[in-house]
Amino acid sequence: MAIADIAPLGVDEHELEEIWSDAPGIPGFFSTVDHKRIGMRYIYTAFFFFFVSGLMALVMRSQLSAPDNHVVSPYTFNQMFTMHGTTMIFLFNTPVLAGFANYLLPIELGTRDMAFPRLNAFSYWIFVLSGIFLYASFVVGKMPDGGWFGYTPYTSKVYNPGINLDFWGLGIVFVGISTTVGAVNFIVTSFKLRAPGMTINRIPIFVWAVLSMAFMILFAVPAVTLATALLELDRLFGTAFFVPHLGGSTLLYQHLFWFWGHPEVYILFVPATGMVSMIITVFSRRPLAGYIWVATALIAIAFISFGVWVHHMFATGMPIQAMSFFSAVSLIIAIPSGVQFFAWIATMWRGKVEFTTPMLFAMGFLLIFLLGGITGVMVAVLPFDWQVTDSYFVVAHFHYVLNGAVVFPIFGAIYFWYPKMVGRKLSERWGHISFWMMFIGFNVAFFPMHILGFLGMPRRVYTYPSGLGWDHLNLISAIGAVIFAVGTGITLVNWVHGRWWGPKAEDNPWDADSLEWSTTSPPPEYNFAAIPVVASRHPLWEQHPLPHAEALVDEEGPKSLSAEGALHHQNTETTGLDARPERALELPHPTYLPFVLALGLAVFFVGLLVKATIVGAFGVGMALVGLTWWAWRTDVDLS
Amino acid sequence: MRAPARLAFVAAGLVFLTACSTHGSPYMFDPKGPEAHRITSVWWLMFTLAAVVYVVVAGFIFVAAFRGRRSETGKPSRITDNGFIVVGGIAVPFVILMVLAWATVDATNHVRRPEKNPLKIEVVGKRWWWSVEYPDQHFTTANEVHVPVGRPIELGLDAADVIHSFWVPQIGGKVDLIPGQHNVWRFKVDEPGTYRGQCAEYCGVQHAHMAFLVVAESPAAFDTWALRRENPPSGPTGQLEATGQMVFMRSPCAGCHTIRGTAATGTIGPDLTDVGSRKMLGAATVPNDEGHLAGWILDAQTIKPGALMPPISIEPRDLQALLAYLRSLK
Numbered sequence: 001m002a003i004a005d006i007a008p009l010g011v012d013e014h015e016l017e018e019i020w021s022d023a024p025g026i027p028g029f030f031s032t033v034d035h036k037r038i039g040m041r042y043i044y045t046a047f048f049f050f051f052v053s054g055l056m057a058l059v060m061r062s063q064l065s066a067p068d069n070h071v072v073s074p075y076t077f078n079q080m081f082t083m084h085g086t087t088m089i090f091l092f093n094t095p096v097l098a099g100f101a102n103y104l105l106p107i108e109l110g111t112r113d114m115a116f117p118r119l120n121a122f123s124y125w126i127f128v129l130s131g132i133f134l135y136a137s138f139v140v141g142k143m144p145d146g147g148w149f150g151y152t153p154y155t156s157k158v159y160n161p162g163i164n165l166d167f168w169g170l171g172i173v174f175v176g177i178s179t180t181v182g183a184v185n186f187i188v189t190s191f192k193l194r195a196p197g198m199t200i201n202r203i204p205i206f207v208w209a210v211l212s213m214a215f216m217i218l219f220a221v222p223a224v225t226l227a228t229a230l231l232e233l234d235r236l237f238g239t240a241f242f243v244p245h246l247g248g249s250t251l252l253y254q255h256l257f258w259f260w261g262h263p264e265v266y267i268l269f270v271p272a273t274g275m276v277s278m279i280i281t282v283f284s285r286r287p288l289a290g291y292i293w294v295a296t297a298l299i300a301i302a303f304i305s306f307g308v309w310v311h312h313m314f315a316t317g318m319p320i321q322a323m324s325f326f327s328a329v330s331l332i333i334a335i336p337s338g339v340q341f342f343a344w345i346a347t348m349w350r351g352k353v354e355f356t357t358p359m360l361f362a363m364g365f366l367l368i369f370l371l372g373g374i375t376g377v378m379v380a381v382l383p384f385d386w387q388v389t390d391s392y393f394v395v396a397h398f399h400y401v402l403n404g405a406v407v408f409p410i411f412g413a414i415y416f417w418y419p420k421m422v423g424r425k426l427s428e429r430w431g432h433i434s435f436w437m438m439f440i441g442f443n444v445a446f447f448p449m450h451i452l453g454f455l456g457m458p459r460r461v462y463t464y465p466s467g468l469g470w471d472h473l474n475l476i477s478a479i480g481a482v483i484f485a486v487g488t489g490i491t492l493v494n495w496v497h498g499r500w501w502g503p504k505a506e507d508n509p510w511d512a513d514s515l516e517w518s519t520t521s522p523p524p525e526y527n528f529a530a531i532p533v534v535a536s537r538h539p540l541w542e543q544h545p546l547p548h549a550e551a552l553v554d555e556e557g558p559k560s561l562s563a564e565g566a567l568h569h570q571n572t573e574t575t576g577l578d579a580r581p582e583r584a585l586e587l588p589h590p591t592y593l594p595f596v597l598a599l600g601l602a603v604f605f606v607g608l609l610v611k612a613t614i615v616g617a618f619g620v621g622m623a624l625v626g627l628t629w630w631a632w633r634t635d636v637d638l639s
Numbered sequence: 640m641r642a643p644a645r646l647a648f649v650a651a652g653l654v655f656l657t658a659c660s661t662h663g664s665p666y667m668f669d670p671k672g673p674e675a676h677r678i679t680s681v682w683w684l685m686f687t688l689a690a691v692v693y694v695v696v697a698g699f700i701f702v703a704a705f706r707g708r709r710s711e712t713g714k715p716s717r718i719t720d721n722g723f724i725v726v727g728g729i730a731v732p733f734v735i736l737m738v739l740a741w742a743t744v745d746a747t748n749h750v751r752r753p754e755k756n757p758l759k760i761e762v763v764g765k766r767w768w769w770s771v772e773y774p775d776q777h778f779t780t781a782n783e784v785h786v787p788v789g790r791p792i793e794l795g796l797d798a799a800d801v802i803h804s805f806w807v808p809q810i811g812g813k814v815d816l817i818p819g820q821h822n823v824w825r826f827k828v829d830e831p832g833t834y835r836g837q838c839a840e841y842c843g844v845q846h847a848h849m850a851f852l853v854v855a856e857s858p859a860a861f862d863t864w865a866l867r868r869e870n871p872p873s874g875p876t877g878q879l880e881a882t883g884q885m886v887f888m889r890s891p892c893a894g895c896h897t898i899r900g901t902a903a904t905g906t907i908g909p910d911l912t913d914v915g916s917r918k919m920l921g922a923a924t925v926p927n928d929e930g931h932l933a934g935w936i937l938d939a940q941t942i943k944p945g946a947l948m949p950p951i952s953i954e955p956r957d958l959q960a961l962l963a964y965l966r967s968l969k
Binding site for chain 2: 182244263290340375387465469
């Protein structure tokens with residue numbers, strides 16, 4: 001195949017910009033379908049929720065810093081731990097990873113946008129509207145208090161008659177739509193929109209991780225949607241799915257919830273490991289060790305994660321034989337994580353490690369996840385779990401995993417990809433300070449919780465008496481929480497400062513290997529004028545110069561690969577396994593329809609919430625109009 | 640050296656903190672029954688393995704991070720990438736997991752098994768206290784579970800409203816109380832003593848104040864205790880107590896509480912037939928002395944906001960009689 005070097009493409013960049021850019025101001029804001037704008041927005045919105053939820057954690061830690069404390073009432077405390085957990089899982093961790101995936105997938109795969117750009121916009125609007133929906137409970141002073149897991153019958157109408165729980169139940173159903181359509185988009189994009197030559201064994205590990213996540217989402221999220229939808233049917237319409245004395249089952253709710261709930265842990269964790277793999281590769285200055293092993297491990301986790309949910313229910317009195325299976329599977333899932341772990345060690349071992357801020361976060365991740373993984377194996381051991389489940393040991397364990405092993409990679413990812421996304425660099429010095437404060441604060445805050453669990457402290461208590469040996473450890477934990485919070489705040493300031501005053505970033509400031517670093521920082525709206533041609537797992541390290549597909553067009557590829565394709569607002573479909581160019585795809589132009597559809601659904605959920613049929617019907621009508629119009633407009637948009 | 644040093648520091652801190660915290664604490668590795676004993680053994684096995692794994696792997700991380708920096712090119716490694724992954728990521732974890740699987744099966748095989756001649760106790764979890772019934776002895780008490788040392792116990796667990804979880808860390812693991820499902824926890828206590836337990840499943844606003852005590856005593860002491868409750872005293876012991884009983888019957892108290900042998904048969908709050916003998920009030924929230932009892936009666940909401948016991952307005956003279964009566968119920 002004849003391949004031209006990167007050369008002036010003979011295309012006027014201004015012309016391209018005119019074709020691709022959104023309308024300025026508010027119309028553009030609501031109508032954009034650009035995956036980069038949407039991805040950034042996902043990240044900003046998710047971080048807003050991260051800091052709100054983090055402030056709630058600080059209030060809770062200060063309430064618990066001394067026995068019989070009165071910082072907040074028990075009502076407020078219970079609402080706060082409910083919203084803290086719900087926010088971190090549904091409104092921070094899941095969407096922030098979706099944001100990174102949204103931003104990075106097309107530029108990492110070498111394409112001009114996601115497979116379904118409008119669906120992408122829709123997914124974001126649902127996310128932000130469901131966040132507003134959940135936090136409206138705060139505005140009206142009726143925050144849900146059923147815990148992030150919402151176990152019935154405590155969350156049934158009988159024991160929780162207020163509107164509080166409906167904000168939660170409906171909000172979870174609502175946000176699930178966003179997650180699901182996002183997953184579909186990631187899968188199709190990864191399989192069908194790769195740059196020519198990016199065969200399945202050359203896909204960046206981060207994309208493998210996102211794929212694994214997306215498949216887990218597709219199979220897991222329906223379970224939690226079902227659980228919360230049935231709960232709301234019980235609450236709003238008097239059905240009895242979970243009402244024991246009418247023939248329902250409370251355990252059914254738990255099974256449905258955890259059938260999603262455990263894969264969800266991996267939905268969050270797996271993309272974070274993908275980020276770590278990318279960062280460690282770049283800063284060890286060598287290819288990732290055991291690429292095939294790691295990709296296989298990521299897929300294995302996706303499968304095995306569906307066989308472990310009962311370890312959240314070891315105390316419910318199920319037969320021991322039944323629980324033993326889940327105990328065994330919960331042990332086995334440590335193996336794929338072990339594979340990844342030693343792939344990272346091997347990469348560093350035979351590389352030359354550079355301690356940049358992203359790499360520090362990756363190393364912090366390794367040390368924290370090592371402990372979180374070990375305690376994860378411990379809770380799989382059935383009799384031990386009888387003791388520690390619902391104790392502070394578990395609080396320690398899952399914060400080591402969900403905070404240490406997910407939030408640390410996300411912070412590392414910010415430092416790593418920020419120059420690409422924003423076009424400016426963050427301060428390395430303040431990055432280092434932020435990391436050390438977060439790392440020390442994290443361990444001071446969460447390590448003592450293991451011991452608190454051993455000392456018999458249960459989860460979700462708003463206070464405790466003195467004399468049980470819990471006082472000092474809780475105080476230490478509160479101090480750690482403050483240090484951790486200051487560390488995250490420093491990154492926030494660094495982030496805001498860098499946005500306007502940071503030094504300009506080069507295209508490839510880290511000398512990284514994957515395709516996103518071949519375009520400008522920040523990338524143009526169309527990502528690549530001409531699509532690059534890939535012949536390696538690490539194109540920017542091994543292909544000098546990186547060829548683009550201009551010449552490929554004449555021989556076998558569709559015109560959309562070339563700059564001419566960019567002029568025609570096109571994308572290129574490639575084959576699933578070996579990424580041979582198949583045909584040109586027309587990309588949709590900016591449109592308000594995703595917003596209209598999402599808004600219609602939001603109105604529908606508000607109607608359910610306030611039990612106003614007319615409002616609900618109006619919402620359905622709005623959504624139907626949006627949907628029909630959307631279907632209708634397909635041809636118009638794409639021609 | 641850094642990783643082992645860090646771990647040694649952490650381990651020392653752990654030992655220190657644990658040592659100065661366990662006194663008076665419901666510490667799960669200070670076992671007082673066979674189940675907690677088994678689990679403690681499993682824990683120390685796991686802790687040993689975990690400590691070794693952490694030190695070794697963290698050591699690898701540190702060496703891996705720094706070895707390449709020592710020379711310009713990095714020393715050539717004798718270990719291949721696949722060697723790392725297959726040995727460190729698969730083979731060694733597999734062996735460790737097999738050990739843990741064996742430990743799991745071994746421990747679960749030896750606990751919670753049916754035994755001959757058990758003492759039956761029925762516990763019902765309510766918001767936010769525990770009803771404790773001895774069906775064979777025909778009496779009910781609350782928030783205190785008395786058991787004879789050494790005898791197998793068959794503890795039936797039911798929930799009256801929402802899900803609760805029964806947990807006494809020094810005796811064993813948790814068992815949930817689930818509406819519509821009857822769970823049974825079979826256990827034994829080896830050593831006389833009073834062990835604190837607490838609800839471990841979030842159950843609403845006063846989940847934090849839903850504790851209880853397990854009182855393990857010699858079989859003789861237990862029999863005396865049980866016999867006394869099987870045959871409660873027939874009436875008030877003195878004039879003041881008799882007045883107190885009248886106050887109890889005409890105030891809202893009798894609507895929610897039972898005192899066996901009287902007209903009070905309410906079931907919303909705890910059975911008070913032996914309330915005077917209990918160590919604590921409000922589900923092991925405050926000590927059972929005259930001041931706390933008076934405070935509890937007048938305004939339980941201050942002690943336990945959201946509890947189902949409303950504030951009771953009562954004349955001082957009546958209160959004095961009521962206190963005398965309740966404290967005489969032993």
